[in-house]
Amino acid sequence: MVPCQMSATGLCTQPPGAHWIVSATDPKPLASTIVRDDEALLVSAAKGGDTTAFEELVNRYERKIFRLGMNITQNREDAEDVMQDAFLKSYQNLDRFQGDSRFYTWLVRIAVNEALMKLRKRRPNQVSLDEPLPGTDGDDSVFREIEDWGPSPEKKFAQVELNEILNSVIGELDPIFRVAFLLRDVEGLSTEETAQILGISVAAVKSRLLRARLKLRQKLNKYFRRSESK
C-alpha cells in the first residue's frame, strides 16, 4: 500500500497527485523512459498512438484498480472484470479524456461505475446509490457502543485474520458509504476528487464519509475493544 502520511490529527493521508514508487525488485520493469511522475506526458503519448505509454499507465495503476474492484465487489472474478473493463474502456475513450482531472481520477471513475454495475446485477433490489432516508441509517447509535480499544488493537489478530475482519466489515457497509470510504480513506483521494468521481457535492462526500467511518468503528468495536479476549 502507498505509504501513508500523517495529518495533524494523526490520520494517514495521501496528498492528491501523489504516486507510489515501484521498487527496484518490481518484476515488470517499465520499457518507457518517460519519468513515472509525468502522467500527463504518458496520456499524451498514448493518445498519439504510443501503446507502450498506455501500458505504462496500466502498470502504474493495475494493482490499485484491482484492489478497488475487490473492495467494492468483494469478489475476485468481478474485480478482474472491473479492472479489465476499466482499462479497455479508458483506452478506447482516451480521446474523450480532456485532462481537466488526473488520468487516475478518470480511470477510478470508470472502475467505480463498472464495479457498481456488477453489484447491481448481483443484487438488483439491494444496491441503490440514492441517499438513505433520514433516520433509516443515521448516526444516532454512535454513543451506544463506546469502549476503549487500547493503543494497537489490530495487533490482537494475525494478519490473515485481520484482513478477513476488515473485508467482512467493509462488505457489510451500504455501497454508497463503502465507495466513499474506499476512495477517500483507502485510496487516499481528496474529498474533491471523490466528489468528482461520484458526481456528488463535497458536502455529500463528507456526509457519507462520516457515516461510513462511524459505522465501521461500530462494527470493529466487537473485535477491538479492550474487554474482548481472543
Add this chain to the structure above:
Amino acid sequence: MNCKKVILELTSYLDGVLDSTMRIDLEQHLSRCTDCRMVVDTTRKTIQIFCNSEPVPLPEDVRKRLHTALLERFRRNAKTT
C-alpha cells in the same frame, strides 16, 4: 460545543480541515468528555487500520489476462486505423 456537534464535525476534525477556533472548541470538549474522546480515538484508529492494511495482491494470472486483452485491443485498433 456539545457531543452532537463533535460528531457532526468529526470528519473535518480527523481530516485536519477544521478551522482553528472550532478545533480548539472541539478539543476543549474532548478534554472533559470521555465518551466523545473514545469515539474520536476509535474512529481515528478505524481509519488508520484500513489505511495500513495489507494491499490485495494482484494475482499473476489475472495480470496476464489483462495484458493479453490489452494487446488484442491494440492489434485490433492498429488494423482499423
